[in-house]
Amino acid sequence: MRPAELEAIRAGDVDVAFRRWDRPRVRVGTRMRTAVGLVEITSVDRVPVSSLTAADARRAGAASLAALRQGLDRVHPERPVYRIGLRYAGPDPRQALREAVPDTTEIDAIVAWLDRLDRASPTGPWTRTTLLLIDELPAIRAPDLAQRMGRDTPSFKQNVRKLKERGLTESLDIGYRLSARGAAVLDHEGHPRPAPSRSAPEPGTPLPHIGAAATRALTAQGVVRLEQVATLSEGEVRALHGVGPYALRHLRTAMDAAGLAFRDEAGARPETS
Known part of the structure; x- marks a missing residue:
């Protein structure tokens, strides 16, 4: 979804989307993580194009019924149309997680999890190296970070997503930043960190996705x-x-x-x- 669509969903101005799919690709109850927070799928229904109305277009954020139909006919017009109900379900819980500094018990559990990831990796340990690289080079393009580690970009991004799930990093419009939670883990293990001025992320609300x-x-x-x-x-x-x-x-x-x-x-x- 485009940023404008996501903002409209959060504001409640858009609550449906229409897609041409060969089969349903989402399930009712699924909560998708997006740039504005969680978006929940409330319904998935196959509908004939002829049944679409001007009200459907408004609910989908389209300029008009004609514009909605033209958009649906632009790609794979042979596929059926599905109406997907949408609801803003609140902020991404990972935001609060990454800003919560873990206690010693939590850190021990995170360290054990990182060790398991390293042992299971066919290319060798990567978790601390990745965290330290993001700490050293925040807001740097993922391909550039991957090159520094001698990795391809897709696998590097996949690994960073694993760290993000545990609240250790956060994504920026360009690259990533170590979270307060990630910094606490590195400090606990005694890893050398960048300048003291960046010993911990600034407290407060992260910038939205603005390009x-x-x-x-x-x-x-x-x-x-x-x-x-x-x-x-x-x-x-x-x-x-x-x-x-x-x-x-x-x-x-x-x-x-x-x-x-x-x-x-x-x-x-x-x-x-």
């Missing part, structure tokens, strides 16, 4: 959390090379959801009871 260029522009200024964005004016953010209307719109949406505002707008925000 690689905008992410690169903000991180170059040391801005990696929404709370840091709120210390800047909209004009200062807009002036950064790579930050366009799309990035500003998604930053504002994420800040509104977090109860934040740009510095020059903070005083104008109405108080809520």
Whole structure:
């Protein structure tokens, strides 16, 4: 799904999608992890194209019924159409997990799990090397990181996803970042870390997915959390090379959801009871 579709699902403006499939590819009750959080599948029904209405188009976020039908006819028009019910099901639980620093018992369990992954790997131990590389080089393209490890990009990404499932890393628009949980594991094992200024990720709310260029522009200024964005004016953010209307719109949406505002707008925000 495109970022705009995901944002509309989170806002409740879109609650269905239409796809041409040879057979259903999702199940009712499935919760998909997306850039905006969890999206739940509430229904999957095969429907004839002739039954689609203008209301269906609005619920799917299409500009019109004609636009919806044209989109469905663009790829594999011979396949049947399925209507998929969608619901925003809350933030990705991995976000809270990666920000929770584990206690000693949890760290011992994580270390044992990492050891099992290393023993099962046909190419040799990789878990600590990957964590240390991400810690050293945050926000670097996955292909570049994979090359440094002598790995192909797909297998490298697959390994990083395993670490992400346990809350040890987090994905950025460009590359990855070690989480507070991942940093705690490395520190517990006594691994050498980068400069003290990066001994732990900045606390707060991560930046939303705003595109690689905008992410690169903000991180170059040391801005990696929404709370840091709120210390800047909209004009200062807009002036950064790579930050366009799309990035500003998604930053504002994420800040509104977090109860934040740009510095020059903070005083104008109405108080809520």
